[in-house]
Structure formats: structure tokens, C-alpha cells
Amino acid sequence: MLELTANEKTASVRAATLSKADLATSMVVEMTSLQGIIGGQYARLSGESDSVANAISEQYSAVSRTRPGQALALADRIDSLVGLFAVGLAPKGSNDPYALRRAAIQIVENLIANEVKIDLREALLAAIPSLPVSANEDTTSEVLGFINNRLETYLLEQGIRTSVVRAILAEQGHDPFSASQAAATLNEIVREDTWPPLLDSYARCVRIVRDQPQYELRPDDLEMAQEKNLLAAFERASITIDGSVASFVSALADMEPAISEFFNNVLVMDEDMRIRQNRLALLQKITGLTKGIADLSYLEGF
Helix, strand or coil: CCCCCHHHHHHHHHHHHCCHHHHHHHHHHHCHHHCCHHHHHHHHHCCCCHHHHHHHHCCCCCCCCCHHHHHHHHHHHHHHHHHHHHCCCCCECCECCCCHHHHHHHHHHHHHHCCCCCCHHHHHHHHHHHCCCCCCHHHHHHHHHHHHHHHHHHHHHCCCCHHHHHHHHHHHCCCHHHHHHHHHHHHHHCCCCCHHHHHHHHHHHHHHHCCCCCCCCCHHHCCCHHHHHHHHHHHHHHHHCCCCHHHHHHHHHHHHHHHHHHHHHCCCCCCCHHHHHHHHHHHHHHHHHHCCCCCHHHCCCC
């Protein structure tokens, strides 16, 4: 069994001498910080295993110490957020009677502290069937945005640049732990002298395709050497990028010479629409490499 804290020892002693009714009306009323801990003691008195009792004890802790405790804590907060948002009780201004801001930040802190990767989009949707009220994807999207606001604040408090935080959250806001890792990595990369030319190279690709419809790439129709070199660089990048910021930046550094040669020697907006569209399709392939990693357009100098 995990070593008991002072509050847990107090609860244990009183649990042994008082009836359950007395316990409920005296301990929690006298010391609200024992919320959850008392439940854990009830569980032990009822013959539950230590893992179950500890999970109940951790339900209201900001950061859980066990996997069962974390599962219970997250389920409790997700259920509360989705349910209360569904009935229109989201916090307004400074008014937060159900402590939903605290629930959201504790979800963030729990996942990051325990290094757990989870897709909150799926977790929030999973809460809907058990609710006594109707909710839908609009509800869960609103809740995810609410959690993202807390996550943004958390990352800013870690000293990460605002532009970096927003770039990462645009693609990874549904996974707080992964987002925190990616933001920390990108925050270091953007400070390096080698970063501005890499960002500029990628930005040139994005800017020229930004308002274009999606085109289908026809590799066999690429005729110029610079086009073929860029396609080869893209194909290498596709293999090496594993979803991490570091792997994308490494791949971008490999592509940068080919990107520069392409723009210096190739007229993208050729008068022949088939040629133009194929070149735009190639650039769209490159801009798509950041999907699920970061939206670099948020970064300074883009």
C-alpha cells in the first residue's frame, strides 16, 4: 500500500471509530480537503482492494499517482465538463460555480505529469452515451476549446513563446502531453540561427498554394530537373517524418536546397494549366508534411 499522508492517517483513524453515517457528516464537513480520501476509506472498510481504494482516494487530486486513479479522475472531469456544457452551464466571465476551469486544468496537468498520450476528441465523445442529457460533437468541440485555453495558459507559464504554443495547439491541442513535448522542442528550434531560412523556405511553398484548390500530383509529368529533385526530396521526407517536430525540421533542412532551386528556376504559375496545376500539387504535398505536427503560419517571420 502507498504510504499514507497526514490527512489519510487522520481519515483512517476516524474511519475505524465512527459509523459510516458519522463519518460522512463529520469528516468531510470538517475537512473538505479529505474529499475522495474518505471515499477511499469507505472502500477499504467495504472490502475493496487497495488499487480500488487508492483510485477513489485520488479522484479529486490534481495529479494521480496510479493508473486506476488517473482513469477515474479523468472520467469524472470529462463527464462533468461535457454534461454541464451540454446544458448551457459553461463558465461565464469570473463565474464558475462548478469549478470547470479547475477540472480542465487538472485534466491537462494529470496527462502531462503522467506522460499519457490521449486523443481528447475521442474521450469527450465517449462521455456522451452515459449522459442524462443530449450532447453532440458541437458540445465536445466547445469543451475541447475550453481545455485548450487552459493548456495554452499552462504552456505559456512554462516559458514557451506564444507563437509556438499556438502553432502546436492548432494541430495537437487534442493531446496535451504530446502538445507539451512538441511545444518544448519547437521552442528551442526557433531560437537557432538555422531556423529562419528553413521557415522562409517552407513559407514560400505555403504562400503560393494557400488559396488554391487541391490538385492531384502527376509525378510522370514532371520534366524539369528541379521539379524531379524536389519530388525526390519530398519522398525522402515522407519516409523520415515520424510525427515529431524534430523529424519534420530535419526533413525540411534536407528539402531546403531543392525548394530554393525549384523557386529560382521554375515558373510555378505557368500559362499551361496542366503544368501549373501539377507544380502546385507538388508544393501542396510539401505543405501537407506539417499535418498533425504544427501550423507554422503562426510563427514569427512566416
